[in-house]
Amino acid sequence: MSTEDPIEQLPRGIALAWGVAATPQRGPKREMSVERIVDAAIEIADNDGIQAVSMSAVAKRLGYTPMSLYRYVSAKDDLLLLMQEEATGLPPESEGVENWRTRLEELYEAQSQVYLTQPWLLSLSIMGSPITPNSSAWLDASLEALHDTPLTQDERIAVSIFVTGAARWKGTVFAGYEDQKRATGLNDSELAQQESQLFDAVITDDGYPSLRRAIDAGVFTSEADPFAFGFECGLDGLAEYIDRVSRERGDGPSAAAGMIAETASEAGESSVSGATLPVEETSGVEQSVVTDDDPEVAADKKYRESQKAVRQAQKVLAEARKRERQTLREAKERIAKRR
Incomplete structure (x- = not known):
């Protein structure tokens, strides 16, 4: 492969994430992989917090020496x-x-769940x-959601940051x-x-x-959900902005104003109680997403096991994408050699 290939310039951690970093040809006799190391580290963080994660702690959990990792x-x-x-x-x-x-x-609620279940x-x-x-x-998912709007690319990025920031702050x-x-x-209740x-x-x-x-x-003792209310207000403002930009550019009336009316009742409902959120009313997401908002549910052993199963499925998908990228690079190399 050419030394000018940008893939080769990636930092080691990012290259590992994309599955394009070289792995050791020699290692411990027992099976070892980046995936196993990461899984062990996450288990430590889930159980004891991120401060408990160290190379030596992960090595001990896997039964290896730190140098092996x-x-x-x-x-x-x-x-x-x-x-x-x-x-x-x-x-x-x-x-x-x-x-x-x-x-x-939907993306806001899903990101919120990630932080609620793994606060480390x-x-x-x-x-x-x-x-x-x-x-x-x-x-990419946030940007894709805005694909049919008149927003500029800069504005779409700003909206994506708003969604992620709201979820992270919650x-x-x-x-x-x-x-x-x-x-x-x-x-x-006692804490409130x-x-x-x-x-x-x-x-x-x-x-x-x-x-x-x-x-x-x-x-301070109210059951109102200030996070959902604030997020919905942000979307209300965005809808009005999209509607105004559409009119100014002569694109005709947008659906923004209609969406404000359609979601007004759900937004009001979410501001009354954190147990009901707009996404469950509008996107078809299963109701279990709502109960996950309870930190005790998030810490439940069976729930955490199901989350681990989801991660395993995602890992299979990531591995398939890794193989796809590898075969694409190999195909390009073969074509380049023939030329």
Whole structure:
């Protein structure tokens, strides 16, 4: 292969994620692979948190020496990248979604679930734009949802970042509350009451009048879902913007205004209780997605096993894509040699 091939210039971790990095020809007698190393690291993170993941801990879990692992994954940063790639998985299929709003709602809920079920992902630094296969697939899915809109490519990227950021922020807040629950032994209701009492003790009407009124209204013990409400408001604004751009460019009336009306009731419903979210009403996603919003369900052993099975299926798909890319490169090399 030509030394100028950009594939050869990829950092080791990214090359491993795409399945284009060379693997050791020699190694431990027992079967060893990058996939096994990553799986073991994820199990450690799931059980003990990301801080417990180290090359030595993973090696011990697999019954090897740390040096054996370095033959496959040469740096911990590469291992963390591969863990993030596998835990993130692929975005859900569109399931016949017909408009951009419903699809973005679906992607928002699915990304939220990733962070709710594996909150250790939130501890990993964001190192620029997504370049790995699964991360790129999520970005591609958001952009595809906006394909038939009049938005520019820059605007579509901005919307994709908005969706991902909203899901990540929701996951961050939920993860923080879960840490508090573990540390204090309090349940959701008790924790909300404690938080409200702390605010009540220090927030005065003369110093923070607006916040005082919110506290008196019971916002910290309310069952309303501020994340769903905020996200839906963002989509409302986007729908109006798309409608305006369509009119200004002479494309005729868009479906944006209609979609606002169609989803108004679902958005209102989601703002009343976190148990009902718009995606379940509009995209045909199974109702189990709603119950997963409960961190106790997310931690359930059988549920985690089913998530592992999903990751295994995604791994098979990734392996098939890896073989496809390899055969494509080989075909190009054969053609180049004949020329």
